[in-house]
Amino acid sequence: MRKWIAAALMFALAAPAAAQAPKMQLWRLDCGQILIKEFNSFFSDTLEYRPGPRTIPASCYLIRHGDDYLLWDTGYPASFKGKEVDRGAAVASLRVTIVEQLAQIGLKPADIDVVGISHMHGDHTGQAAEFPQAKLVVGKGDFELTKGERDPFGPWRADGAKLELMHGADIDMFGDGSVVALNLPGHTPDHMALLVKLASGNVLLSGDMYHSTEARQIKGVPPFNTSRAETLASIDRFERLAKHWNAKVIIQHEPADIAKLPAFPEAAQ
Ligand SMILES: [Zn+2]
Numbered sequence: 356m357r358k359w360i361a362a363a364l365m366f367a368l369a370a371p372a373a374a375q376a377p378k379m380q381l382w383r384l385d386c387g388q389i390l391i392k393e394f395n396s397f398f399s400d401t402l403e404y405r406p407g408p409r410t411i412p413a414s415c416y417l418i419r420h421g422d423d424y425l426l427w428d429t430g431y432p433a434s435f436k437g438k439e440v441d442r443g444a445a446v447a448s449l450r451v452t453i454v455e456q457l458a459q460i461g462l463k464p465a466d467i468d469v470v471g472i473s474h475m476h477g478d479h480t481g482q483a484a485e486f487p488q489a490k491l492v493v494g495k496g497d498f499e500l501t502k503g504e505r506d507p508f509g510p511w512r513a514d515g516a517k518l519e520l521m522h523g524a525d526i527d528m529f530g531d532g533s534v535v536a537l538n539l540p541g542h543t544p545d546h547m548a549l550l551v552k553l554a555s556g557n558v559l560l561s562g563d564m565y566h567s568t569e570a571r572q573i574k575g576v577p578p579f580n581t582s583r584a585e586t587l588a589s590i591d592r593f594e595r596l597a598k599h600w601n602a603k604v605i606i607q608h609e610p611a612d613i614a615k616l617p618a619f620p621e622a623a624q
Contacts, residue, residue: 386430494545
């Protein structure tokens with residue numbers, strides 16, 4: 356009897372450690388602002404948004420999974436800090452770098468284990484190369500199209516680089532289903548969004564599936580997307596997954612959505 360109790364006690368002590376879920380946290384980072392000079396014609400191939408200029412945020416995210424840290428999107432380059440960079444249809448700017456924000460919560464660039472990039476556009480890739488030791492997870496087509504001058508992924512072109520390319524299937528970032536990069540092509544060849552399962556509920560980071568609340572309401576498609584048909588198929592999948600997981604959807608360029616997450620340096624848990 357005593358032996359049985361001892362065995363049961365040992366099991367009881369051992370079990371919680373084995374079953375313990377990793378601590379999850381999600382921070383939103385400021386990764387720039389974009390003034391779109393004519394939002395409607397820039398973002399709608401059916402011209403259904405209200406006319407005039409609009410300034411939208413470029414947001415990035417830091418996800419803690421136990422001892423591992425994943426950076427999701429990397430905004431504009433650090434060299435944009437304090438400048439207004441006119442790119443014709445849009446003006447880009449940056450107030451604070453990712454490295455500066457990480458320092459505020461006691462992290463160094465070397466603490467980042469994985470950099471996940473939703474897609475190849477410059478407002479998502481700018482600071483990726485600040486984390487050359489991390490594994491890069493990005494769409495295969497997006498990785499191939501950014502080769503050459505102004506390559507944001509230079510550190511990962513070398514043989515043996517830590518690199519995982521998405522094409523046609525989701526990627527389970529930590530192998531336990533808690534953080535999943537979703538295969539949602541159309542905005543770019545291998546665009547992806549990110550599911551994050553927090554203790555407080557599921558969060559779905561949109562990538563650029565949409566750029567605004569209006570876009571989500573009308574299934575708006577930007578004229579510069581690589582495939583209208585793939586975009587609409589991806590919107591269908593995204594919305595079904597959002598419903599299935601009862602997820603809080605964060606459209607990364609929509610101020611009303613990023614305000615659903617705590618202001619940095621607070622984290623959602
Ligand atoms: Zn974007």
